[in-house]
Amino acid sequence: MSNNSIQAPPPDVVRSAYAELIVTDLAASRRFYVDVLGLVVTYEDDDAIYLRAFEEYLHHCLVLRRGPVAALGRLAYRVRSADEVDAAEMFYRELGVRTERVPAGAERGIGEAVRIEDPLGFPIEFFYAADHVERFTQRYDLHGAGAIARLDHFNLVVPSVPEARKYYESLGFKVSEDIQDSDSTVYAAWMYRKSTVHDVALTGGDGPRLHHIAFATQEAHQLMHICDHLGAVRQSDRIERGPGRHGVSNAFYLYLRDPDGHRIEIYTHDYYTGDPDNPTITWDVHDNQRRDWWGNAVVPSWYSEASPVLDLDRRPRPITERAEAREADVTIGADGFSYTRAGDALAGGGPVGFKLGEQV
Numbered sequence: 001m002s003n004n005s006i007q008a009p010p011p012d013v014v015r016s017a018y019a020e021l022i023v024t025d026l027a028a029s030r031r032f033y034v035d036v037l038g039l040v041v042t043y044e045d046d047d048a049i050y051l052r053a054f055e056e057y058l059h060h061c062l063v064l065r066r067g068p069v070a071a072l073g074r075l076a077y078r079v080r081s082a083d084e085v086d087a088a089e090m091f092y093r094e095l096g097v098r099t100e101r102v103p104a105g106a107e108r109g110i111g112e113a114v115r116i117e118d119p120l121g122f123p124i125e126f127f128y129a130a131d132h133v134e135r136f137t138q139r140y141d142l143h144g145a146g147a148i149a150r151l152d153h154f155n156l157v158v159p160s161v162p163e164a165r166k167y168y169e170s171l172g173f174k175v176s177e178d179i180q181d182s183d184s185t186v187y188a189a190w191m192y193r194k195s196t197v198h199d200v201a202l203t204g205g206d207g208p209r210l211h212h213i214a215f216a217t218q219e220a221h222q223l224m225h226i227c228d229h230l231g232a233v234r235q236s237d238r239i240e241r242g243p244g245r246h247g248v249s250n251a252f253y254l255y256l257r258d259p260d261g262h263r264i265e266i267y268t269h270d271y272y273t274g275d276p277d278n279p280t281i282t283w284d285v286h287d288n289q290r291r292d293w294w295g296n297a298v299v300p301s302w303y304s305e306a307s308p309v310l311d312l313d314r315r316p317r318p319i320t321e322r323a324e325a326r327e328a329d330v331t332i333g334a335d336g337f338s339y340t341r342a343g344d345a346l347a348g349g350g351p352v353g354f355k356l357g358e359q360v
């Protein structure tokens with residue numbers, strides 16, 4: 001018997017476009033995102049601040065909204081046309097997840113949109129129309145030494161990376177890199193729609209939680225300036241991990257924690273992934289150069305801490321524990337635990353194994 005139920009096509013996602021973070025102290029957040037990171041204020045009032053980076057011309061890439069509990073309010077993907085907003089509504093109604101159509105202006109600066117609680121438990125919006133504002137790409141008179149160019153990606157903590165990968169592949173995302181072990185347990189994956197390493201990254205852990213929001217800069221020295229600026233205002237403790245060079249993505253990176261503990265990554269450009277046969281890179285979870293190319297340890301908080309996410313009624317989502325092995329355990333806590341090279345004195349001259357971090 002033919003199956004007459006034709007699966008509606010997925011929306012044509014262009015890129016990760018904006019995030020809404022709920023913050024408990026708007027003034028403290030403004031001091032971090034505007035005074036230190038230098039993001040441009042498109043609009044602000046007593047309840048929210050709308051921010052954009054220097055290469056962006058849409059109304060905002062980040063909304064900071066005052067609220068009682070620090071959490072992720074929403075992640076938004078831009079789709080290729082107004083028709084794709086309709087496609088999103090059809091696709092998710094057919095999928096049977098909670099779907100809401102909102103009018104233009106439901107979010108300041110954003111046109112008509114569809115909001116969902118996606119199959120992974122995240123609050124997601126698909127939009128096309130948005131207000132255009134001045135693009136400051138070459139307003140070097142306004143750029144600080146730590147100028148941020150644009151929003152680059154979202155990193156999501158999910159209990160099962162393969163399940164989340166399958167869902168994002170159903171939206172047409174492709175995998176650029178992932179981290180596995182010899183039993184094929186998948187610890188993380190990076191997936192893209194725009195021609196860079198990722199728009200969304202999936203980190204295996206208790207979820208749904210937001211691991212981080214990442215912004216791109218043009219140059220590594222801009223990350224260094226942000227570190228120096230934090231030192232100058234005696235807030236160097238906002239630096240959680242890095243600066244360093246990623247193995248995965250090859251980007252130069254810096255992780256910061258904002259006044260509410262939300263994790264923000266600042267990340268230089270990675271590499272082009274736009275050809276249809278772009279090969280996937282798979283890293284061994286025991287390769288200590290996978291997350292930091294020079295093998296610097298990954299601090300335990302980077303593996304364990306993340307922001308809760310809200311549902312469409314602004315209630316915190318319940319967390320599901322990861323059932324599979326956890327990367328922090330498998331690499332015996334922080335990194336620095338690596339393969340020895342065959343014949344290494346550390347390996348007693350024997351075959352490739354991996355040394356324990358406490359061994360010199």
Ligand SMILES: O=S(=O)(O)c1ccc(O)c(O)c1
Pocket residue numbers: 153155201214246247248249251265267290291292
């Ligand atoms: O730490 S990893 O090299 O795996 C990494 C690569 C790219 C990212 O955006 C990230 O957050 C983390």
Ligand SMILES: [Fe+2]
Pocket residue numbers: 153155201212214265
């Ligand atoms: Fe990242």
